[in-house]
Amino acid sequence: xxxxxxxxxxxxxxxxxxxxxxxxxxxxxxxxxxxxxxxxxxxxxxxxxxxxxxxxxxxxxxxxxxxxxxxxxxxxxxxxxxxxxxxxxxxxxxxxxxxxxxxxxxxxxxxxxxxxxxxxxxxxxxxxxxxxxxxxxxxxxxxxxxxxxxxxxxxxxxxxxxxxxxxxxxxxxxxxxxxxxxxxxxxxxxxxxxxxxxxxxxxxxxxxxxxxxxxxxxxxxxxxxxxxxxxxxxxxxxxxxxxxxxxxxxxxxxxxxxxxxxxxxxxxxxxxxxxxxxxxxxxxxxxxxxxxxxxxxxxxxxxxxxxxxxxxxxxxxxxxxxxxxxxxxxxxxxxxxxxxxxxxxxxxxxxxxxxxxxxxxxxxxxxxxxxxxxxxxxxxxxxxxxxxxxxxxxxxxxxxxxxxxxxxxxxxx
Amino acid sequence: xxxxxxxxxxxxxxxxxxxxxxxxxxxxxxxxxxxxxxxxxxxxxxxxxxxxxxxxxxxxxxxxxxxxxxxxxxxxxxxxxxxxxxxxxxxxxxxxxxxxxxxxxxxxxxxxxxxxxxxxxxxxxxxxxxxxxxxxxxxxxxxxxxxxxxxxxxxxxxxxxxxxxxxxxxxxxxxxxxxxxxxxxxxxxxxxxxxxxxxxxxxxxxxxxxxxxxxxxxxxxxxxxxxxxxxxxxxxxxxxxxxxxxxxxxxxxxxxxxxxxxxxxxxxxxxxxxxxxxxxxxxxxxxxxxxxxxxxxxxxxxxxxxxxxxxxxxxxxxxxxxxxxxxxxxxxxxxxxxxxxxxxxxxxxxxxxxxxxxxxxxxxxxxxxxxxxxxxxxxxxxxxxxxxxxxxxxxxxxxxxxxxxxxxxxxxx
Numbered sequence: 001x002x003x004x005x006x007x008x009x010x011x012x013x014x015x016x017x018x019x020x021x022x023x024x025x026x027x028x029x030x031x032x033x034x035x036x037x038x039x040x041x042x043x044x045x046x047x048x049x050x051x052x053x054x055x056x057x058x059x060x061x062x063x064x065x066x067x068x069x070x071x072x073x074x075x076x077x078x079x080x081x082x083x084x085x086x087x088x089x090x091x092x093x094x095x096x097x098x099x100x101x102x103x104x105x106x107x108x109x110x111x112x113x114x115x116x117x118x119x120x121x122x123x124x125x126x127x128x129x130x131x132x133x134x135x136x137x138x139x140x141x142x143x144x145x146x147x148x149x150x151x152x153x154x155x156x157x158x159x160x161x162x163x164x165x166x167x168x169x170x171x172x173x174x175x176x177x178x179x180x181x182x183x184x185x186x187x188x189x190x191x192x193x194x195x196x197x198x199x200x201x202x203x204x205x206x207x208x209x210x211x212x213x214x215x216x217x218x219x220x221x222x223x224x225x226x227x228x229x230x231x232x233x234x235x236x237x238x239x240x241x242x243x244x245x246x247x248x249x250x251x252x253x254x255x256x257x258x259x260x261x262x263x264x265x266x267x268x269x270x271x272x273x274x275x276x277x278x279x280x281x282x283x284x285x286x287x288x289x290x291x292x293x294x295x296x297x298x299x300x301x302x303x304x305x306x307x308x309x310x311x312x313x314x315x316x317x318x319x320x321x322x323x324x325x326x327x328x329x330x331x332x333x334x335x336x337x338x339x340x341x342x343x344x345x346x347x348x349x350x351x352x353x354x355x356x357x358x359x360x361x362x363x364x365x366x367x368x369x370x371x372x373x374x375x376x377x378x379x380x381x382x383x384x385x386x387x388x389x390x391x392x393x394x395x396x397x398x399x400x401x402x403x404x405x406x407x408x409x410x411x412x413x
Numbered sequence: 414x415x416x417x418x419x420x421x422x423x424x425x426x427x428x429x430x431x432x433x434x435x436x437x438x439x440x441x442x443x444x445x446x447x448x449x450x451x452x453x454x455x456x457x458x459x460x461x462x463x464x465x466x467x468x469x470x471x472x473x474x475x476x477x478x479x480x481x482x483x484x485x486x487x488x489x490x491x492x493x494x495x496x497x498x499x500x501x502x503x504x505x506x507x508x509x510x511x512x513x514x515x516x517x518x519x520x521x522x523x524x525x526x527x528x529x530x531x532x533x534x535x536x537x538x539x540x541x542x543x544x545x546x547x548x549x550x551x552x553x554x555x556x557x558x559x560x561x562x563x564x565x566x567x568x569x570x571x572x573x574x575x576x577x578x579x580x581x582x583x584x585x586x587x588x589x590x591x592x593x594x595x596x597x598x599x600x601x602x603x604x605x606x607x608x609x610x611x612x613x614x615x616x617x618x619x620x621x622x623x624x625x626x627x628x629x630x631x632x633x634x635x636x637x638x639x640x641x642x643x644x645x646x647x648x649x650x651x652x653x654x655x656x657x658x659x660x661x662x663x664x665x666x667x668x669x670x671x672x673x674x675x676x677x678x679x680x681x682x683x684x685x686x687x688x689x690x691x692x693x694x695x696x697x698x699x700x701x702x703x704x705x706x707x708x709x710x711x712x713x714x715x716x717x718x719x720x721x722x723x724x725x726x727x728x729x730x731x732x733x734x735x736x737x738x739x740x741x742x743x744x745x746x747x748x749x750x751x752x753x754x755x756x757x758x759x760x761x762x763x764x765x766x767x768x769x770x771x772x773x774x775x776x777x778x779x780x781x782x783x784x785x786x787x788x789x790x791x792x793x794x795x796x797x798x799x800x801x802x803x804x805x806x807x808x809x810x811x812x813x814x815x816x817x818x819x820x821x822x823x824x825x826x
Binding site for chain 2: 316
């Protein structure tokens with residue numbers, strides 16, 4: 001017997017769930033369009049060399065790899081079996097896209113991607129092996145106009161989806177670097193320091209301290225103390241400036257203060273605040289980083305940051321870049337939990353007799369042709385189990401049901 | 414250096430091309446919705462057992478196969494390396510979807526799928542390794558109400574895309590079988606007969622006859638003669654009935670005549686006609702088959718048919734099914750050749766000074782916030798090469814460009 005179920009960790013979407021997903025996508029798209037972002041698309045499949053170029057972090061361990069074909073497979077028995085893979089995010093393909101098409105793109109390119117990605121992760125509740133990401137990126141803009149607009153566009157999209165109280169946290173990788181350096185951690189130790197700090201909301205201060213002691217026993221406590229003092233400070237930037245001195249470039253403070261000022265004065269559905277414990281997982285960030293959480297979910301629903309060095313690895317010249325990614329599946333899950341149903345076009349069903357002849361069928365089709373200019377009309381043979389048919393039609397969103405007899409519509413139910 | 418270009422046979426879509434593609438998709442979707450079809454989605458990746466179950470015909474030779482991962486790969490060194498693959502069409506996954514979800518679907522299920530498929534084909538002009546198909550299928554309807562509505566929905570969608578003169582050709586696999594049997598070909602020879610006949614528009618009558626002579630030398634000529642006489646006949650169905658006698662079940666003629674009568678009297682952008690040389694490639698068709706061609710393209714832009722036995726192979730019980738698939742990429746190519754540009758929302762650009770302070774930036778963002786409720790507004794730093802920036806903005810569809818100075822918009826260019 002053939003398998004009926006989708007492959008492990010993958011999903012079928014029935015009409016109602018598909019409609020919700022498309023509503024969310026189209027709300028995000030129209031909001032992002034109003035901010036001047038344009039949709040682009042890259043293929044689902046990329047060369048394996050791009051996907052394994054150490055820009056995807058741990059996601060590179062989760063690639064679905066595609067076997068070589070034909071002669072190439074035969075020749076490769078001693079070597080690599082795979083030449084392609086499914087993309088695990090939309091950022092690495094975007095960097096390649098920009099490098100490939102820069103000549104045809106404007107100096108400041110505002111890209112939107114709403115697309116599936118694939119990760120061979122262990123499936124668990126709310127985590128799937130094919131899922132949608134909604135990314136916007138500003139490429140070619142070095143100033144914080146990029147971050148400001150990314151944050152406003154993303155919080156506005158969430159507002160339009162009914163998230164009226166969002167919490168945006170923001171920091172800067174250069175500030176985290178300064179903190180690590182100031183506490184005496186070496187450059188080589190910094191990634192481990194970030195990984196530990198990133199777990200603050202899961203394992204707490206004591207847990208983070210224990211992990212840091214494993215990195216450098218004598219540096220953990222002063223580092224954690226400083227983090228706690230900054231978190232508690234009335235003016236955290238003043239304290240950072242005072243404590244970090246020359247470790248912290250002046251523009252980092254100015255950058256964060258400007259973004260906070262503009263976004264907090266514009267946002268209507270929540271607040272934006274500095275969070276010194278914010279790390280973000282990916283290694284490619286070079287400056288500002290940010291994350292959004294909403295009520296009802298401990299993990300974030302959106303995140304992003306500046307990655308000024310990534311495109312250069314493919315193009316040869318660095319191009320400033322900055323992005324924000326909405327975790328689409330989490331948004332859909334939250335809306336489903338709230339019982340949200342997207343607005344739908346009114347539907348009408350026309351039932352016809354099983355033995356209707358071709359002249360009668362032509363009558364129905366001609367009558368429906370005009371109705372279909374402005375509404376959904378489904379023509380169906382009247383079922384033997386008529387009561388059940390009416391029930392199913394009502395459930396599938398038909399709000400008017402007619403029978404077509406003797407050239408006329410007769411309303412039912 | 415990392416690869417900049419997409420993988421072989423795959424494409425990047427820049428904003429203008431993406432917008433055209435999305436316009437075509439949304440036109441098709443809204444038309445199909447008006448006929449009562451609902452969108453569903455299956456994963457891009459399916460179990461390899463499903464994809465290689467001999468329902469995909471020659472497409473099964475073109476599967477992108479996905480390597481097993483982790484322990485499973487190590488264990489499989491003697492056996493199969495792959496457990497998954499990318500779908501090569503939307504019909505085989507739909508049959509699995511229906512088998513998996515039948516309990517939650519209405520008795521007559523009208524499905525729409527607009528999605529990518531992948532084939533490791535030799536890339537050539539207009540043929541790609543990732544491309545979009547637009548399928549509608551009626552599952553659970555045994556009568557030709559299904560075929561009638563599929564043909565009307567598809568021709569209406571093409572009409573809305575500007576194809577005002579379409580040519581729908583229709584036949585029935587049961588009629589082709591009767592012809593082959595009547596000419597003396599055995600059941601085993603029938604697939605080869607169909608493959609030969611399918612090449613009529615490429616290799617002509619003489620070419621087809623030569624191929625048929627290779628199958629059975631003495632049966633080729635009478636078969637071809639009959640095909641030619643039916644093609645030329647004033648009433649081809651009467652001739653078929655006369656010549657084929659008991660080989661042709663009576664309902665086949667009635668089925669085709671009814672579909673032709675209703676669709677020809679409803680269609681406003683072309684005609685529907687019987688074509689005895691129509692075969693369609695796939696082996697799974699069991700009844701009516703049809704194809705649409707438009708001016709400017711020798712190959713068809715849409716095709717489909719009835720496949721009443723396919724779902725049964727997965728579900729265990731047969732369910733009548735009938736579908737129509739639009740070749741999306743061909744439609745897009747034709748529209749591009751015609752220079753068609755989809756309608757777009759008006760765009761506006763606001764240029765701000767490079768050294769603008771945070772108060773001024775807040776002014777801009779607050780002013781744009783309201784404008785964005787009804788139009789696209791992109792905020793950009795004024796570039797050094799200002800003239801070039803204006804040119805690029807005009808090209809990217811900005812029809813109004815403003816500078817924001819001293820709290821006010823000043824119109825430019």
